[in-house]
Amino acid sequence: MSVGTKKITIEPVTRVEGHGKVTILLDAQGQVSQARLHIVEFRGFERFIQGRPYWEVPVLVQRLCGICPVSHHLAAAKAMDGIVGVDRLTPTAEKIRRLMHYGQVFQSHALHFFHLVSPDLLFGFDADPALRNVIGVANRFPELAVQGVMMRKFGQEIIKATAGKKIHGTGAVPGGVNKNLSVAERDPFLKDIDQMLVWCRAALQIAKTYTLEHLAELADFGSFASNHVALVRPDGAMDLYHGNLRAIDSEGNKIFDQVDYQGYFNYIAEEVKPWSYMKFPFISKLGPETGWYRVGPLARVNACDFIDTPEAEAARQEFKALTHGKPNNITMAYHWARMIELLHAGEKIRELLNDPDLQGTDLVTRGERRGESVGLIEAPRGTLFHHYKVDKNDQVTMANLIVSTTHNNTPMNLAVTGVAKKYLSGAVITEGLLNRVEVAIRAYDPCLSCATHALGRMPLSVELKDCTGQIIDKKVAG
Amino acid sequence: MNKSIHLTIDGKPVEAKHGQTIMQAADAAGIYIPRLCSHPDLRPIGSCRVCTVIVDGRPQAACVKPAMDGMVIENDTPELLQHRRNIIDMMFVEGNHFCMFCEKSGNCELQAMAYRFGITAPQYPFQFPEKAVDASHPDIMLDHNRCIMCARCVRASQELDGKNVFQAIGRGFHRKIGVDGEKALADTDMAVGDRSADVCPVGCIIKKRIGFRTAIGRRLYDRQPIGSDIEANATP
Incomplete structure (x- = not known):
């Protein structure tokens, strides 16, 4: 082994969804040459849905994830719309699906901002990890913590009303949906939506103010x-x-x-x-x-x-x-953009709740059967691709999924590299470095279980390696 | 011969007619005896043994045992509940029952039975057997992963449809439902309107392209536990 070549690993990464490991590779001079976010889980959904009937796929494939299953459910359903030859849903079906989706975006963005990110923004990257967590937020800013919980609940209840369950429902079927939204189901949401919008505006204000006040630091932070x-x-x-x-x-x-x-x-x-x-x-x-x-x-x-x-x-x-x-x-501007979308989702939910089409009864349409189709949706974390081929017996023969976090793979690696270059000093993983690597990854709200179609919560480990691959320091967060 | 039959089930007096099985007499009295292979329109075969009751101290399958005067029958006892749990558990581990994405979920008798018995996870190790899917028929799919060998389809095809699409073939663990021997479903005269396409208690025989059309909350066993329709007949 050559002297002076080093490697740092951060594992597990906390407050992101899934399980990840970061390796920081040093060159012979001890400078950061590259940082890699490793995704070390594997599930193989694309393989084992082969042979299953196409109408089962929207329900099956959402089991990739417990965080945004609605996105997979809807992307798969959109692809299966194509398989059954439907290019345009009935107004009720399209609006029920949209409501489900905005409910999903709403709850996911609220969860990410209030529970996962707000500790970093409210306490600063260098705050004691014992304080810099959701419990710390609940103690110091109880109103904010309650808002986060209530907003998430609002979104989850919308998902339940449209998909049948808060997690892993069955609402979208090829060519439409299996239920509408009754007036009785709608009214509790109408009662609460204005309060939700008040909280959306406040969250947007926090994210915007934070970005503007820290612009000098953030402009150079993994950007x-x-x-x-x-x-x-x-x-x-x-x-x-x-x-x-x-x-x-x-x-x-x-x-x-x-x-x-x-x-x-x-x-x-x-x-x-x-x-x-x-x-x-x-x-x-x-x-x-x-x-x-x-x-x-x-x-x-x-x-x-x-x-x-x-x-x-x-x-x-x-x-x-x-x-x-x-x-x-600016990587950290993701948070500001995310809160703009939270407000957008809230406004869209209000618009849809006031639309009588949600009470329509024309739920499913059919067209001429096709053998191949693609479904795309903007999931909370980004564009989600589902691509399927289905044979004449109605069985899936090919599936390709490109999930949001996968698109952000290179950017996350660059963000981690940038942060490591700026904040690593010497051959030791400091708490400050560990925190900042996590903050940079978290900006992307990655769902690593999705990205590898893998299972589990994400703890992050960081390893520091020399250029021969020898681990010279290792730290585990979470 | 027209004299009524009097028996007791768990101490409750029950009146039965001649020719009735214990299960039929219990149903009429509003007493639910759990069952999976039994179906009201089909000849009983006493195969699954979930309906086992104790008759005068001896275990008997209630679906085939004729009701007789003076019988003392035990049904709802801790020992029988455990026995039924064990059988249901074995059915789960001997197949590949993934309720989370099965379109029969909510309408499945096996799943409903597990809920009724409070089974949240099997006590036996999963066998993960390799089972085939036969999707060759244009309107019907046969997913052997979910078969519990109740043979309802075999009987329905013969007794109600006048066909012979299904037969039980093989022995022991390797026993399975055959389609005209070893044919594909598309090679038979089975039609989507056949009764044999309707009687499957699980998600093994399914009609294509209609899965998940019933919303969660509106499925049969979302509304009431299995057996509660029979229990509704009970006299106070």
């Missing part, structure tokens, strides 16, 4: 120029449920736009690396070196031309003003 990919409506509006693919570069120039996602594979490719079960997607025509991109709240707010709900649109304009209309490439 980098990147491409951004998101679904947008044909008119360019943000649409979390359905749209066409748009990719922009770090300056806002369009790489592709209004791409029908049925042909996503002509625009997006995936690369495999030996040290992770998670694949590395990239924009085909740019190649793996420069074609990687970000997805999720930051990419969506960056990529869309406008948001079709007034308060979220006003918030988007403020967000874009900071970068003079260009995409915002």
Whole structure:
């Protein structure tokens, strides 16, 4: 072994969903050469749904995850709409699914912000870990903690009312939904929605103020120029449920736009690396070196031309003003963008609750059977791809899933590398470094169980390795 | 011969008619004896043994044992509950029953039975047997992973449909439902309107493309536990 080559590992990473490990590789001079977020779990859903009947897939595949199963449920259902030849659902079916989805985004964003992220923002990255957690928030800011719980509950109850259960429901079926929303089911949500919107505005204010007050530090905190990919409506509006693919570069120039996602594979490719079960997607025509991109709240707010709900649109304009209309490439701005989406989801829920189509009874449609179909949705963490082939016996023969966290694979690695370069001093993993690596990863709200279709909560370990692979320090968080 | 039969079940006097089985007499009296292979429209075969009761001190299958005058029958005892739990447990581990994504969930008699008996996890090790799926038929799918060998389909095909689509083949652990011997379902004269497509207590024989159409909360056993329809007949 050569002298002076080192490796740092952080494992497990805490307050993200799933299980991850970070390795920081040092060069012969003891400087950070590369940091890698390893995804070390494997589940193989794509293989074992082969042979299952297509109508089972939306219910089966959501078992990938207990955090945002609705996203998988809906992406699979959208793909299966195509298999049964349906390009347009009935108004009731589309709006019930949208309500389910906005409920999911609402609860997921609230959970992430209030329970996982707020300790970092409220207490600072260097605060004692004993304080910097959700219990610390509950003690110091009890109203905020209660708001987080109540907002999550609101979203979960919407999911239950539309999917039958808060987790792993069955509401979406190929070609439609299996229930509408009765007036009796709707009214409790109408009663609470205005309060929810008050709390959304307050959360947005916290995220915005935090970003602006710490702009100098955050601009250099795991940040980098990147491409951004998101679904947008044909008119360019943000649409979390359905749209066409748009990719922009770090300056806002369009790489592709209004791409029908049925042909996503002509625009997006995936690369495999030996040290992770998670694949590395990239924009085909740019190649793996420069074609990687970000997805999720930051990419969506960056990529869309406008948001079709007034308060979220006003918030988007403020967000874009900071970068003079260009995409915002600050990793920690994810939190601000996420809270803009939280408000958007709240506004959309209010709009839908007042729509009588939710009480309609025309729930399922059918068309001419097809053999292959793709379903895309903007899941809370970013664009989610489900691609299936189904044979004449109705059995799945091929499945390809590209989940949000997988798209963010390269960006997360770059964020960790950037943070490690800035904050690692010597060959020892300090608490400050450990914290900051976690904060950078957490900005992406990764769901690593999803990303590898893997099981479990995510504790993070960090290893420091020399260039020969020898571990010279190791620290476990959580 | 027309004289009524008088017996007791768990100490409760029950009147039965000649020709009735213990299960039929109990049903009429509003006493639920759990069962899986038994079906009201099919000849009973006493196969699953879930309906085992103690008749005058000896275990008997209530679905096939004729009711007789003076019988003293035990049904709801801790020993029999444990016996039934064990059988249901074995059915779960001997197949591949994944309720979480099975379209029969909520309408499944095996699942409902497990809920009724408070079974949250099997006590025996899962066998994870390799079982086939036969999706060859345009309207019906046969998922052997979920079969509990109740043979309702065998009887329904013969007795109600006048066909012979299904037969039990093999022995012991390797026993399975055959389709005209070893054929695919598409090679038989089975039709989606056949009664044999309706009687499966689990998610083994399913009609294609209608799975999950009933919302959670509206499925049969979401509304009431299995057996409560029979118990509703009970006289105070």
